[in-house]
Amino acid sequence: MQTTTANKSVFDVKDLNLWYGSFHALINLNFSMYKNEVTAIIGPSGCGKSTFVKTLNLMVNMIPNVHMSGEINYNDKNILNKKIDLVELRKQIGMIFQKGNPFPQSIYDNVAYGPRIHGIKKKKQLDEIVEESLKDVALWDEVKDRLQSAALGLSGGQQQRLCIARALATKPEVVLMDEPTSALDPISTLKIEELITKLKEKYTIVIVTHNMQQAARISDKTAFFLNGEVVEFSDTNQLFSNPSDKRTEDYITGRFG
C-alpha cells in the first residue's frame, strides 16, 4: 500500500495556517494532491475541511477577517502570493458547492457562463463547449431538447450535475467539491459518484465529504481532518483498513463524529 509517486502533484500544501479573526481554523497543514486522482477530505463538522477546500481557489478570501500563512503551491506556484491572478486561478480550478446553485437562467446560459466571461463569443464554439460539458456529466440526453428552458426547473440531482458541467465548461484542471451530494437523494448521489470516478481521467478532484463510505468508494487518497489539523493522510484503502492513528480509527469506526 505504498503511495504511488508516478503522478505529479497538483497541490503542495506547506505549513498552511488559517485564522478567522483570532480563531485558528487550520493548523500546520502539510500534504499534496496528485494529478488525476480523487482526494477525499473527511472529518467531523467544524473540523475545517470546507475551509480548507475553499483555500485552494481562494474563495476563502470572500470571508471577512481571514488571514493565512504558509504556502499552497498550485503547479509549483504559490497561490498565497498576493500577485496571483484570481480570474485565471478560478478558471483552472472549478468548484462545486453543497447545494446545486444554478443561476436563474436557461440551461444553456448556465453552462456558457464561464466561457463567456472568459471571452468566448462565437456561437458555434459555445455550442460545442455546452454540448461537450453536458455530455461529460451525462446530462446531455436529458436536456438536449430543452437547453433554453430554465435551469431551476431541473431536479436537485440534475441541478448539481449542471453545476458540474458549468465548472467543466471553463476547461479546468482541478475540480473542488464541497459536499456535493449532501443535499441529494441516494440515486442522484450514486450518479454523481459514478461521474466523479469517470471525471478523474481528465481532471484532478478534491472532494469534501461527510460520508465516509463515499470517501472509501470513490477516492484514491484520503485526508482525515480533526480540529483544524490533518490527523492522517494516506491511500484511501490504507486509511480505512489500517489507520495508523488511534483518532482516525475511532472516527471511521463511528466512535465519535
Next chain:
Amino acid sequence: MENTTTSARERLVKSNKNKSNGELRGKMIVTLSAIIMITATVAITVFLATKGLQAFLVNGVSPIEFLTSTDWNPTDEGNPKFGAFPFIYGSLAVTLLSALIAAPIGIGAAIFMTEIAPAWGRKILQPVIELLVGIPSVVYGFIGLTVLVPFIRNQFDGIGYSLLAGTIVLSVMILPTITTIATDAMGTLPRNLREGSYALGATRWQTIRKVLVPAALPSLLTAIVLGMARAFGEALAVQMVIGNSRAIPSSILDTSATLTSIITLNMGYTTYGSVENNTLWSMGLILLIISFVFILIIRYLSSRRRI
C-alpha cells in the same frame, strides 16, 4: 404516551379556557382591523367611481372629449370645455421622466450598498434614505421653487416653472422608494449565486451585471413601478414648480400640469355638485384607475420572481 400527547393537544389547541380568555378576543381584534381596511378601500373606490362618473352620466360631458380633447375651459359661461388630456399627458410625462432619472440612480445606490460596500455603504446610505423619506413634500416643493426654478430660468430661456423642474423634484422624492426596494431585492439574493459566479472566475462587475441584476430583475422593476406610482400620485411639490398651464408641453422646459395639481388647485374654487367639480372627481377616478394599473403590473412582476 398516547394520553399525554392528546392532553397536550387538548390543552393548547382545543381548551375552552384559553379560547374564552385570549384566543377569541385576539381573533376578533385582528379580524376587525382587516374588515375596517377592506371597507375603507371599497368605500373610497365606490364613492370615487360614483362621483367620477357623474360628470359623464348626469352633466353630459362626453367621456371621449374628456379623455382626448386638449381644450380645458370649464368656466366659460356659454361653451365650457372639459378636455383633460393635457393633464393626463402631464401626469404620465412627469412620472416616466422622473422614473427615468431615479431608476438608474436608485438601483446603482442599491448595488453599491449590497455589493460594493456592504459594511459602511449601508451605514451611511440608510440614514440618508430615511431622511429623504421624512422630508415633507411641501418642503421639496419649496426648495424646488426657491432653488430649481430660478436655476432653470437662468440656464435656459423661459420662466423656469417647467416639466423639467417637476421631474427633478419628483425624481428626488421617489429615490428612497426605489433604492429601498431595490436594496432588499439585491440583498435577498442567495449567497450561493455570488459564490457560484466568483468560483468560475467572474469579476465582481461581471457577477453583478450577468448574474445578480438579471436574477433580481422582476423585483427591481417592481421597485421602479412603485416609485412611479408614488410620483404619479404626488400633488403638492409638483404643483409648486410645474407652472400649471393648460397646454400640452412641447419640450421639457415648457410649463405643464398634472391631474393632481389641477385637482388641488381647483377644488377650492368650485362648488360641490357643479360640472367643474364633478370633472375634478373624474380626474381623481382616472388617478385611481392608473394607480390600479400600476398595482396590476407589480403583481404580475412579483409572480414572475424566479428566486
